[in-house]
Amino acid sequence: MSLPIVTATRYVLPLREGGSLPGVVEGNDLGTYVLKFHGAGQGPKALVAEIIAGELFRRLGLRVPELKLCELDPAIGRSEPDEEIQDLLVRSAGLNLAVDFLPGSFGYDGSSGEPDRATRARILWLDAFIANVDRSWRNTNLLVWHKELWLIDHGAALYFHHSWMSAQRFAALPYDATDHVFSTVARDVPGIDAELAAEITPELLTEVIALVPDEWIADGDRERYHGHLCARLADRSAWLPGGAR
Template sequence: MSLPIVTATRYVLPLREGGSLPGVVEGNDLGTYVLKFHGAGQGPKALVAEVIVGELFRRLGLRVPELKLCELDPAIGKSEPDEEIQELLVRSAGLNLAVDFLPGSFGYDGSSGVPDNATRAKILWLDAFVANVDRSWRNTNLLVWHKELWLIDHGAALYFHHSWMSAEKFTGLKYDASDHVFSTVARAVPGIDAELAAAITPDLLTEVIGLIPDEWIADGDRERYLGHLTARLADRTAWLPGGAR
């Protein structure tokens, strides 16, 4: 099983939120995507986190825009007049990550009436599990589209892989739920802990880790991701929001 592959046919415009400078592109399948570049400052590991976390969340019933791999021809970059963007596009020739563009969506501000408390607790538990530090009111990384909540931008999760801290250290890494956009439902999280933990099987983790293209990952790192996530799942005492089970 692998992510679908499209080819970028036109670079439309940059999205200047954050430092990675993603851009909107059109694909040869007539789709429009937010393209995240392997040549950006955060490197391919941010794309690895996007795939593992986004696809894990999707399989557990949350809405994540469809992810695809996108081939980028360096010729597209050479025609870009902005030197910074041109350099990024040329440096990112090859496979990048395409996230389905949701036209007309808007950032979640708490006023839309979604999601329900059970879904909020689920999102908080999963963010704590993958150590996603980027879901605060300063930057929710949540969109409302067609009156439904969509989760985006998971490149800051799984930050253990930047220095490859030990699985033991990652397992005991506490999670600051007080800064999370859904911190008010933290007390409900222990009540769903057993159900969510049981749903994340080794086969499921192996499946989502297997979606990462070889170009973005070093030999042996798939096993390391599996080992770190399995260890954190097995001992949730340190990081579980809302207290011990």
């Protein structure tokens, strides 16, 4: 199983949010995507985190925009008049990550109604599991589209891979939920802990890690991701929001 591959046919506009400068592109399948570049500041590891976290969330019943791989011809970059964007596009020639563009979506701020408590607790548990530090009220990384909640931007998760801290250290790494957008349901999290932990099988982790293309991952690192996540799953008392059950 692998992610679908499309080819970018036109660069539409930049999304000047954060430091990675993703852009909207059109694909040869007539789709429109938010393209995240392997040549951006965090490099391909941010894209690895996007795939592993996003596809894990999807398989556990949460809405994540469809992810595809996208080939980018350097000729598209050379025709871009903005020098900063041109440099990024040329540097990112080859395979990048395409996230389905949700036209008319808007950032979640609670004003359009909150998801039910069980969904909020599920999101908080999963963010704690993958050590996602980027889901606060300042930047929820949640979109509302057709009255449904969609989760985006998981490139800051799995940050153990930037220094490859040991699996034991990552397993015991506390998660500070006080700044999380759904911190108010932290006391509900222990009640769903066993159910969620049982859903994340070694086979499921193998499946989502296998979706990462070889170009972005070093030899042996698939096993390291798997080992780190299995270790964190096995020792949840240190990081479980709301305390161990």
